[in-house]
Amino acid sequence: MKRPLVVLLFWTMSALLCVMPDRVCGQAVRKVVIDAGHGGGDPGANYSGCREKDITLRVALSVGDQIKRRFPDVTVVYTRSTDSAVALVDRSRKSNDSNADLFISIHVNAATSPSPCGYETYVMGPGKTKQNMDVAMRENSVITYEDDYLKVYDGFDPSSAESYILFSLMQDAYFERSLRFSQILQEQYAKRMPSTSVNRGVKQAGFLVLWRTATPSVLTEIGFLSNETERRYMMSDAGCRNIALSITEAFATYKKEMDAVYGAEHPSAPVKPSGGSATASSAGAQGAAAKADGTVSVSPRSSSAVTTGGAARSYRNVRFKIQIKSAASPIKRNASELGCYASSAEERMIDGRYKYFVGNVKSYKEALSLQAEVRAKGFADAFVVSFASGSVIPVADARAVAP
Numbered sequence: 001m002k003r004p005l006v007v008l009l010f011w012t013m014s015a016l017l018c019v020m021p022d023r024v025c026g027q028a029v030r031k032v033v034i035d036a037g038h039g040g041g042d043p044g045a046n047y048s049g050c051r052e053k054d055i056t057l058r059v060a061l062s063v064g065d066q067i068k069r070r071f072p073d074v075t076v077v078y079t080r081s082t083d084s085a086v087a088l089v090d091r092s093r094k095s096n097d098s099n100a101d102l103f104i105s106i107h108v109n110a111a112t113s114p115s116p117c118g119y120e121t122y123v124m125g126p127g128k129t130k131q132n133m134d135v136a137m138r139e140n141s142v143i144t145y146e147d148d149y150l151k152v153y154d155g156f157d158p159s160s161a162e163s164y165i166l167f168s169l170m171q172d173a174y175f176e177r178s179l180r181f182s183q184i185l186q187e188q189y190a191k192r193m194p195s196t197s198v199n200r201g202v203k204q205a206g207f208l209v210l211w212r213t214a215t216p217s218v219l220t221e222i223g224f225l226s227n228e229t230e231r232r233y234m235m236s237d238a239g240c241r242n243i244a245l246s247i248t249e250a251f252a253t254y255k256k257e258m259d260a261v262y263g264a265e266h267p268s269a270p271v272k273p274s275g276g277s278a279t280a281s282s283a284g285a286q287g288a289a290a291k292a293d294g295t296v297s298v299s300p301r302s303s304s305a306v307t308t309g310g311a312a313r314s315y316r317n318v319r320f321k322i323q324i325k326s327a328a329s330p331i332k333r334n335a336s337e338l339g340c341y342a343s344s345a346e347e348r349m350i351d352g353r354y355k356y357f358v359g360n361v362k363s364y365k366e367a368l369s370l371q372a373e374v375r376a377k378g379f380a381d382a383f384v385v386s387f388a389s390g391s392v393i394p395v396a397d398a399r400a401v402a403p
Helices: 005-018 052-070 088-097 130-145 161-169 175-192 228-235 237-262 335-341 364-376 395-401
Strands: 031-036 075-078 102-109 119-124 199-205 217-224 288-290 296-298 313-315 318-327 346-350 353-361 383-388 391-393
Touching: 031 052, 031 088, 052 075, 052 102, 052 228, 052 237, 088 102, 102 237, 119 175, 175 199, 175 217, 175 237, 217 228, 217 237, 228 237, 313 395, 318 335, 318 364, 318 395, 335 353, 353 364, 364 383, 364 395, 383 395, 391 395
Parallel strands: 031 075, 031 102, 102 217, 119 199
Antiparallel strands: 119 217, 288 296, 296 313, 318 353, 318 383, 346 353, 383 391
16 A cells, blocks of 8 residues: 655655765765666566667676776776666665765666657656656666565655655755766767767656665666667667767766865765665664754764764754755856846855855754745755855754754
Protein backbone atom coordinates (compact mmCIF):
# COMPACT_ATOMS: atom_id res chain seq x y z
CA MET A 1 0.00 0.00 0.00
CA LYS A 2 1.31 3.43 -0.92
CA ARG A 3 2.37 5.54 2.03
CA PRO A 4 0.93 9.02 2.46
CA LEU A 5 2.87 11.75 0.71
CA VAL A 6 3.64 13.47 3.99
CA VAL A 7 5.55 10.36 5.15
CA LEU A 8 7.58 10.34 1.94
CA LEU A 9 8.41 14.02 2.35
CA PHE A 10 9.46 13.56 5.98
CA TRP A 11 11.59 10.55 5.08
CA THR A 12 13.22 12.52 2.28
CA MET A 13 14.20 15.40 4.55
CA SER A 14 15.58 12.87 7.05
CA ALA A 15 17.65 11.29 4.28
CA LEU A 16 18.97 14.69 3.30
CA LEU A 17 20.19 15.36 6.81
CA CYS A 18 21.95 12.01 6.95
CA VAL A 19 23.86 12.34 3.69
CA MET A 20 25.16 15.91 4.00
CA PRO A 21 28.94 15.77 4.52
CA ASP A 22 31.20 18.38 6.05
CA ARG A 23 32.93 19.10 2.74
CA VAL A 24 29.97 20.86 1.14
CA CYS A 25 32.09 23.95 0.65
CA GLY A 26 34.13 22.09 -1.96
CA GLN A 27 37.29 20.12 -2.48
CA ALA A 28 39.94 19.26 -5.01
CA VAL A 29 39.05 16.31 -7.24
CA ARG A 30 40.93 13.14 -6.33
CA LYS A 31 38.33 10.39 -6.60
CA VAL A 32 35.62 9.78 -9.20
CA VAL A 33 32.90 7.12 -9.25
CA ILE A 34 31.81 5.93 -12.70
CA ASP A 35 28.44 4.25 -12.77
CA ALA A 36 27.53 2.07 -15.75
CA GLY A 37 23.74 2.09 -15.84
CA HIS A 38 21.69 -1.11 -15.52
CA GLY A 39 23.36 -4.56 -15.64
CA GLY A 40 22.70 -8.21 -14.86
CA GLY A 41 19.05 -9.10 -15.33
CA ASP A 42 18.23 -5.47 -16.09
CA PRO A 43 19.18 -4.80 -19.73
CA GLY A 44 17.93 -1.22 -19.80
CA ALA A 45 16.81 -0.08 -23.24
CA ASN A 46 16.91 -2.86 -25.82
CA TYR A 47 16.68 -2.30 -29.59
CA SER A 48 17.66 -4.57 -32.47
CA GLY A 49 19.63 -6.81 -30.15
CA CYS A 50 21.59 -3.85 -28.72
CA ARG A 51 21.33 -3.52 -24.95
CA GLU A 52 21.85 -0.37 -22.93
CA LYS A 53 23.68 -2.24 -20.17
CA ASP A 54 26.41 -3.38 -22.59
CA ILE A 55 26.97 0.09 -24.06
CA THR A 56 27.14 1.82 -20.68
CA LEU A 57 29.66 -0.70 -19.37
CA ARG A 58 31.96 -0.33 -22.41
CA VAL A 59 31.87 3.45 -22.13
CA ALA A 60 32.34 3.44 -18.34
CA LEU A 61 35.40 1.18 -18.51
CA SER A 62 36.87 3.29 -21.31
CA VAL A 63 36.35 6.49 -19.30
CA GLY A 64 38.01 4.92 -16.29
CA ASP A 65 40.99 3.73 -18.31
CA GLN A 66 41.49 7.17 -19.86
CA ILE A 67 41.29 8.95 -16.49
CA LYS A 68 43.74 6.51 -14.90
CA ARG A 69 46.27 7.07 -17.68
CA ARG A 70 45.99 10.85 -17.66
CA PHE A 71 45.58 11.48 -13.94
CA PRO A 72 47.66 9.13 -11.78
CA ASP A 73 46.63 11.16 -8.73
CA VAL A 74 42.95 10.27 -9.26
CA THR A 75 41.33 7.10 -7.94
CA VAL A 76 38.66 5.61 -10.21
CA VAL A 77 35.86 3.60 -8.62
CA TYR A 78 33.35 1.62 -10.69
CA THR A 79 29.89 0.74 -9.39
CA ARG A 80 30.18 -2.28 -11.66
CA SER A 81 32.97 -3.54 -13.93
CA THR A 82 31.16 -6.63 -15.20
CA ASP A 83 27.66 -7.51 -16.37
CA SER A 84 26.29 -7.62 -12.84
CA ALA A 85 23.18 -6.31 -11.15
CA VAL A 86 23.75 -3.46 -8.68
CA ALA A 87 20.84 -1.91 -6.77
CA LEU A 88 20.48 1.86 -7.08
CA VAL A 89 20.87 2.25 -3.33
CA ASP A 90 24.15 0.29 -3.49
CA ARG A 91 25.49 2.53 -6.27
CA SER A 92 25.07 5.64 -4.14
CA ARG A 93 26.38 3.78 -1.09
CA LYS A 94 29.54 2.84 -2.97
CA SER A 95 30.08 6.48 -3.90
CA ASN A 96 29.55 7.70 -0.35
CA ASP A 97 31.66 4.97 1.24
CA SER A 98 34.54 5.73 -1.14
CA ASN A 99 34.39 9.44 -0.24
CA ALA A 100 34.11 10.39 -3.92
CA ASP A 101 34.49 13.91 -5.28
CA LEU A 102 32.35 13.31 -8.37
CA PHE A 103 29.74 10.74 -9.43
CA ILE A 104 29.00 10.12 -13.13
CA SER A 105 26.13 7.80 -14.06
CA ILE A 106 26.14 6.75 -17.73
CA HIS A 107 22.92 5.80 -19.52
CA VAL A 108 21.41 5.47 -22.99
CA ASN A 109 18.12 7.12 -23.91
CA ALA A 110 15.22 5.59 -25.84
CA ALA A 111 11.89 6.61 -27.33
CA THR A 112 8.90 4.93 -28.92
CA SER A 113 9.68 6.75 -32.17
CA PRO A 114 12.97 6.39 -34.11
CA SER A 115 13.16 10.15 -34.69
CA PRO A 116 14.35 11.57 -31.33
CA CYS A 117 18.10 11.92 -31.09
CA GLY A 118 20.78 13.68 -29.11
CA TYR A 119 22.61 13.75 -25.81
CA GLU A 120 21.63 15.31 -22.49
CA THR A 121 22.84 15.44 -18.91
CA TYR A 122 20.75 15.59 -15.76
CA VAL A 123 21.33 16.97 -12.29
CA MET A 124 19.20 16.24 -9.25
CA GLY A 125 16.00 18.22 -8.95
CA PRO A 126 12.33 18.31 -9.83
CA GLY A 127 11.40 17.24 -13.35
CA LYS A 128 10.05 20.44 -14.87
CA THR A 129 8.63 18.94 -18.04
CA LYS A 130 6.74 15.77 -18.89
CA GLN A 131 9.69 14.67 -21.02
CA ASN A 132 12.12 14.98 -18.10
CA MET A 133 9.68 13.14 -15.85
CA ASP A 134 9.30 10.34 -18.39
CA VAL A 135 13.08 9.82 -18.55
CA ALA A 136 13.33 9.74 -14.74
CA MET A 137 10.43 7.28 -14.48
CA ARG A 138 12.04 4.97 -17.03
CA GLU A 139 15.44 4.99 -15.33
CA ASN A 140 13.96 4.68 -11.83
CA SER A 141 11.81 1.73 -12.87
CA VAL A 142 14.90 -0.50 -12.53
CA ILE A 143 14.23 -0.73 -8.80
CA THR A 144 11.39 -3.12 -9.61
CA TYR A 145 14.10 -5.69 -10.40
CA GLU A 146 15.25 -5.48 -6.78
CA ASP A 147 13.88 -7.60 -3.95
CA ASP A 148 11.69 -5.71 -1.46
CA TYR A 149 12.13 -2.46 -3.37
CA LEU A 150 9.05 -0.93 -1.75
CA LYS A 151 10.64 -1.50 1.65
CA VAL A 152 14.15 -0.41 0.63
CA TYR A 153 12.87 2.83 -0.95
CA ASP A 154 10.18 3.33 1.69
CA GLY A 155 7.19 3.03 -0.58
CA PHE A 156 8.59 5.07 -3.49
CA ASP A 157 6.64 4.25 -6.65
CA PRO A 158 8.72 4.99 -9.79
CA SER A 159 5.56 5.14 -11.91
CA SER A 160 3.68 7.61 -9.70
CA ALA A 161 4.01 11.34 -10.37
CA GLU A 162 3.04 11.96 -6.75
CA SER A 163 6.23 10.29 -5.51
CA TYR A 164 8.34 12.78 -7.46
CA ILE A 165 7.07 15.78 -5.51
CA LEU A 166 9.73 15.01 -2.91
CA PHE A 167 12.50 15.83 -5.41
CA SER A 168 11.52 19.51 -5.35
CA LEU A 169 13.39 19.56 -2.01
CA MET A 170 16.57 18.05 -3.36
CA GLN A 171 18.70 20.94 -4.57
CA ASP A 172 21.53 21.41 -2.12
CA ALA A 173 25.12 22.50 -1.77
CA TYR A 174 26.22 20.21 -4.62
CA PHE A 175 23.79 21.58 -7.16
CA GLU A 176 26.04 24.19 -8.73
CA ARG A 177 29.07 21.94 -9.06
CA SER A 178 26.89 19.22 -10.56
CA LEU A 179 25.49 21.81 -12.93
CA ARG A 180 28.96 23.03 -13.89
CA PHE A 181 30.21 19.54 -14.76
CA SER A 182 27.05 18.95 -16.80
CA GLN A 183 27.60 22.11 -18.81
CA ILE A 184 31.21 21.19 -19.56
CA LEU A 185 30.17 17.67 -20.54
CA GLN A 186 27.53 18.87 -23.00
CA GLU A 187 30.14 21.13 -24.61
CA GLN A 188 32.49 18.18 -25.03
CA TYR A 189 29.80 15.96 -26.55
CA ALA A 190 29.07 18.69 -29.12
CA LYS A 191 32.64 18.38 -30.40
CA ARG A 192 32.48 14.65 -31.11
CA MET A 193 28.94 13.39 -31.55
CA PRO A 194 27.50 12.75 -35.04
CA SER A 195 26.46 15.93 -36.87
CA THR A 196 22.86 14.71 -36.83
CA SER A 197 22.81 14.49 -33.04
CA VAL A 198 21.16 17.25 -31.06
CA ASN A 199 22.52 18.94 -27.95
CA ARG A 200 19.49 18.51 -25.69
CA GLY A 201 21.12 20.48 -22.88
CA VAL A 202 21.37 20.21 -19.11
CA LYS A 203 18.17 19.30 -17.29
CA GLN A 204 16.78 18.46 -13.88
CA ALA A 205 14.85 15.37 -12.88
CA GLY A 206 14.37 13.09 -9.89
CA PHE A 207 16.76 10.16 -10.34
CA LEU A 208 17.06 7.79 -7.40
CA VAL A 209 20.68 6.99 -8.24
CA LEU A 210 21.59 10.66 -7.66
CA TRP A 211 19.29 11.11 -4.68
CA ARG A 212 21.51 9.73 -1.93
CA THR A 213 24.86 10.44 -3.53
CA ALA A 214 26.59 12.90 -1.23
CA THR A 215 28.84 14.56 -3.80
CA PRO A 216 28.48 16.48 -7.09
CA SER A 217 26.57 14.01 -9.28
CA VAL A 218 25.21 13.77 -12.81
CA LEU A 219 23.33 11.28 -14.95
CA THR A 220 24.18 11.52 -18.63
CA GLU A 221 22.19 10.07 -21.54
CA ILE A 222 24.74 9.59 -24.33
CA GLY A 223 22.30 9.02 -27.19
CA PHE A 224 19.10 7.29 -28.31
CA LEU A 225 19.23 3.55 -28.79
CA SER A 226 15.94 3.87 -30.68
CA ASN A 227 17.62 6.09 -33.30
CA GLU A 228 19.47 3.98 -35.87
CA THR A 229 22.27 6.49 -36.54
CA GLU A 230 23.04 6.96 -32.87
CA ARG A 231 22.66 3.24 -32.13
CA ARG A 232 25.29 2.40 -34.76
CA TYR A 233 27.56 5.14 -33.43
CA MET A 234 27.33 3.97 -29.81
CA MET A 235 27.90 0.36 -30.79
CA SER A 236 31.02 1.18 -32.84
CA ASP A 237 34.51 1.20 -31.37
CA ALA A 238 35.11 4.76 -32.61
CA GLY A 239 31.83 5.96 -31.14
CA CYS A 240 32.56 4.38 -27.78
CA ARG A 241 36.02 5.96 -27.69
CA ASN A 242 34.70 9.41 -28.63
CA ILE A 243 31.92 9.33 -26.06
CA ALA A 244 34.38 8.20 -23.40
CA LEU A 245 36.83 10.90 -24.52
CA SER A 246 34.11 13.54 -24.17
CA ILE A 247 33.44 12.47 -20.58
CA THR A 248 37.17 12.32 -19.83
CA GLU A 249 37.81 15.79 -21.27
CA ALA A 250 34.89 17.16 -19.27
CA PHE A 251 36.39 15.57 -16.16
CA ALA A 252 39.77 17.13 -16.97
CA THR A 253 38.28 20.62 -17.30
CA TYR A 254 36.15 20.26 -14.18
CA LYS A 255 39.09 18.92 -12.18
CA LYS A 256 41.28 21.82 -13.29
CA GLU A 257 38.64 24.33 -12.20
CA MET A 258 38.01 22.68 -8.82
CA ASP A 259 41.71 22.21 -8.09
CA ALA A 260 42.33 25.88 -8.89
CA VAL A 261 39.68 26.92 -6.38
CA TYR A 262 40.44 24.43 -3.61
CA GLY A 263 44.12 23.75 -4.13
CA ALA A 264 46.02 20.82 -5.56
CA GLU A 265 46.31 19.05 -2.23
CA HIS A 266 43.28 17.06 -1.17
CA PRO A 267 42.04 18.22 2.24
CA SER A 268 41.69 15.88 5.14
CA ALA A 269 38.42 14.22 4.30
CA PRO A 270 35.84 13.33 6.92
CA VAL A 271 33.96 10.09 6.55
CA LYS A 272 30.96 10.28 4.27
CA PRO A 273 27.79 8.42 5.17
CA SER A 274 26.52 5.15 3.85
CA GLY A 275 24.06 5.42 1.00
CA GLY A 276 21.63 3.18 2.85
CA SER A 277 18.14 4.10 3.91
CA ALA A 278 17.75 6.91 6.38
CA THR A 279 15.26 7.09 9.20
CA ALA A 280 13.70 9.84 11.22
CA SER A 281 15.51 8.61 14.32
CA SER A 282 18.95 8.85 12.69
CA ALA A 283 18.12 12.30 11.39
CA GLY A 284 17.26 13.43 14.88
CA ALA A 285 20.25 11.83 16.59
CA GLN A 286 22.22 15.06 16.52
CA GLY A 287 21.67 17.39 19.43
CA ALA A 288 22.68 20.99 20.08
CA ALA A 289 23.60 22.77 23.30
CA ALA A 290 24.09 26.50 23.84
CA LYS A 291 27.17 27.66 25.76
CA ALA A 292 27.40 30.71 27.96
CA ASP A 293 29.37 32.64 25.31
CA GLY A 294 26.63 32.15 22.72
CA THR A 295 28.48 29.46 20.76
CA VAL A 296 26.42 26.39 19.95
CA SER A 297 28.15 23.04 20.21
CA VAL A 298 26.74 20.45 17.81
CA SER A 299 27.15 16.86 18.95
CA PRO A 300 28.27 14.39 16.28
CA ARG A 301 25.50 12.40 14.61
CA SER A 302 25.28 8.65 14.63
CA SER A 303 27.69 6.52 12.57
CA SER A 304 25.49 6.94 9.50
CA ALA A 305 26.20 10.65 9.49
CA VAL A 306 29.36 12.70 9.06
CA THR A 307 31.73 13.48 11.90
CA THR A 308 35.08 15.22 11.96
CA GLY A 309 37.39 12.96 13.87
CA GLY A 310 34.56 12.31 16.32
CA ALA A 311 34.74 15.87 17.62
CA ALA A 312 31.83 18.23 18.16
CA ARG A 313 31.58 21.23 15.86
CA SER A 314 30.82 24.69 17.21
CA TYR A 315 29.10 27.44 15.24
CA ARG A 316 28.39 31.09 15.94
CA ASN A 317 25.75 33.31 14.40
CA VAL A 318 23.98 30.70 12.29
CA ARG A 319 21.91 32.22 9.49
CA PHE A 320 20.03 30.96 6.45
CA LYS A 321 19.86 32.66 3.06
CA ILE A 322 18.16 31.77 -0.20
CA GLN A 323 20.41 31.54 -3.27
CA ILE A 324 18.72 32.78 -6.44
CA LYS A 325 21.55 33.16 -8.96
CA SER A 326 25.15 32.19 -9.67
CA ALA A 327 27.52 33.35 -12.39
CA ALA A 328 31.19 33.34 -13.37
CA SER A 329 31.17 37.17 -13.49
CA PRO A 330 29.11 39.81 -11.67
CA ILE A 331 25.47 40.03 -12.71
CA LYS A 332 23.92 43.36 -13.65
CA ARG A 333 21.47 44.53 -11.03
CA ASN A 334 18.38 44.82 -13.16
CA ALA A 335 14.93 43.25 -13.21
CA SER A 336 15.73 40.90 -16.07
CA GLU A 337 18.53 39.28 -14.06
CA LEU A 338 17.43 39.56 -10.44
CA GLY A 339 13.73 40.38 -10.71
CA CYS A 340 12.24 42.14 -7.72
CA TYR A 341 15.50 41.55 -5.84
CA ALA A 342 17.59 43.70 -8.21
CA SER A 343 18.46 46.20 -5.50
CA SER A 344 18.33 44.00 -2.42
CA ALA A 345 20.08 40.75 -3.43
CA GLU A 346 23.34 40.16 -1.59
CA GLU A 347 26.38 39.31 -3.73
CA ARG A 348 29.07 36.94 -2.42
CA MET A 349 32.07 35.26 -4.04
CA ILE A 350 31.92 31.54 -3.12
CA ASP A 351 33.60 28.59 -4.81
CA GLY A 352 35.07 30.98 -7.39
CA ARG A 353 31.62 32.20 -8.53
CA TYR A 354 29.45 35.23 -7.87
CA LYS A 355 26.38 34.11 -5.96
CA TYR A 356 23.29 36.11 -5.13
CA PHE A 357 21.23 35.65 -1.98
CA VAL A 358 17.97 36.84 -0.51
CA GLY A 359 17.13 37.04 3.17
CA ASN A 360 19.03 36.43 6.38
CA VAL A 361 16.86 34.42 8.76
CA LYS A 362 17.68 32.65 12.00
CA SER A 363 15.84 29.35 11.64
CA TYR A 364 15.48 26.61 9.04
CA LYS A 365 11.71 26.85 9.32
CA GLU A 366 11.86 30.52 8.37
CA ALA A 367 14.24 29.65 5.53
CA LEU A 368 11.83 27.13 4.02
CA SER A 369 9.04 29.70 4.17
CA LEU A 370 11.27 32.30 2.50
CA GLN A 371 12.36 29.79 -0.14
CA ALA A 372 8.71 29.17 -1.07
CA GLU A 373 8.14 32.91 -1.32
CA VAL A 374 11.20 33.43 -3.53
CA ARG A 375 10.27 30.54 -5.83
CA ALA A 376 6.77 32.00 -6.20
CA LYS A 377 8.37 35.22 -7.46
CA GLY A 378 9.98 33.54 -10.43
CA PHE A 379 13.11 31.85 -9.04
CA ALA A 380 11.99 28.22 -9.29
CA ASP A 381 15.48 26.87 -8.61
CA ALA A 382 16.12 28.91 -5.44
CA PHE A 383 17.51 26.87 -2.56
CA VAL A 384 18.60 27.24 1.06
CA VAL A 385 22.24 27.89 2.00
CA SER A 386 23.37 28.09 5.61
CA PHE A 387 26.15 30.19 7.16
CA ALA A 388 27.95 30.50 10.47
CA SER A 389 29.90 33.67 11.15
CA GLY A 390 29.71 34.43 7.45
CA SER A 391 31.02 31.08 6.17
CA VAL A 392 29.01 28.34 4.44
CA ILE A 393 28.29 25.32 6.64
CA PRO A 394 26.30 22.10 6.04
CA VAL A 395 22.55 22.71 6.13
CA ALA A 396 22.22 19.60 8.31
CA ASP A 397 24.39 21.16 11.02
CA ALA A 398 22.70 24.54 10.73
CA ARG A 399 19.28 22.95 11.03
CA ALA A 400 20.35 21.10 14.18
CA VAL A 401 21.38 24.43 15.70
CA ALA A 402 18.42 26.46 14.44
CA PRO A 403 15.53 24.21 13.39
